[in-house]
Amino acid sequence: MDKVLITGVAGFLGSHLADHLIKAGYKVVGVDNLIGGDLENLDKQVEFYQYNCQDFEKINKITKGVKYIYHCAATAHEGLSVFSPTEIAKNNLVASNSVIAAGINNKVKRIIYCSSMARYGRQVLPFTEDMKPMPVDPYGICKVAGEETLKILCDLNKVEWVIAVPHNIIGPKQKYDDPFRNVISIFLNRILQGKPPLIYGDGKQKRCFSYIDDCVYCLLKMLDDKNVISQIINIGPDENFITINEAAEICSNISGSNFKPEYLEDRPQEVKEATCSADKARKLLNYETKTSLEEGIRKTYEYIKNKGPKEFNYHMDIEIKNELTPKSWKDKII
């Protein structure tokens, strides 16, 4: 039975991947320090270690006998990274370096690295994989630095690598009480608390959203497909490019509430329009959007409703507190 290590296994993406890999007959070893994950997400068959990926010695030990690594551990907090660059660098860059080193040291066959659309920054739309990365915030910078480290060290040591670029995933098991990220889940959690969606700026920012299953089947194909070796591939839809205002409206309609959004000041450094081309994924992974945006939001809504709305938990420290720091975070009003 091939052994797969999933970092960030108690998180949204990592736990879904674990479910599918277990079903497919793999032995899954998982690591998570639970900064953003939840043990409730975990299948009991995962051999789980509550370690920090920054701790090379520990990661090196559990990577023994592992054939493939999915590196999903991260603090995927793009907006917050502008105000907490130290914590973000630890969990996105230092943690990645340690996982890459452990993989190489233990002669794994392949590392699948989860990057982010933040790698592109502000460029002509839609973002394509051949564009030069131009991140505009510490989160994006860390993701790109991790990518470069992965490429250099894996090529040097003849370990296969693939870089997945998911974007704005929604679905069950996503953390919905984190005030710093996951806009759709935040809207739905607030609506279920009887509060209107809160929007930074004018709400005309545009994004595409992908349903978790549509992202996971692409990642699963990246495990051993030969065509994806040394490739960077965007994962997710390029249709249904909608404004945050429209996203809030869909959330209100699905929940049957009549809330009108409330508006807050712009968030510094936010990229206004961001969407990725799915052409390469269509070609290499037979990507197609199987779950519509409305259906994806509905499934996310049902999940949060069943679990029950939760108070937002300000679990990350804000390092830079000044006039640019969003009041919603400083005053904990989300």
Ligand SMILES: NC(=O)c1ccc[n+]([C@@H]2O[C@H](COP(=O)([O-])OP(=O)(O)OC[C@H]3O[C@@H](n4cnc5c(N)ncnc54)[C@H](O)[C@@H]3O)[C@@H](O)[C@H]2O)c1
């Ligand atoms: N969800 C999205 O929309 C999205 C979009 C683009 C990229 N990504 C990338 O996909 C990956 C998974 O994201 P997600 O949405 O599942 O996030 P998530 O927060 O649900 O999962 C990440 C997990 O990593 C764990 N973690 C963080 N730092 C760690 C550390 N130092 N050591 C051990 N565990 C640590 C967290 O506890 C969490 O369980 C990340 O790399 C993220 O950057 C996600």
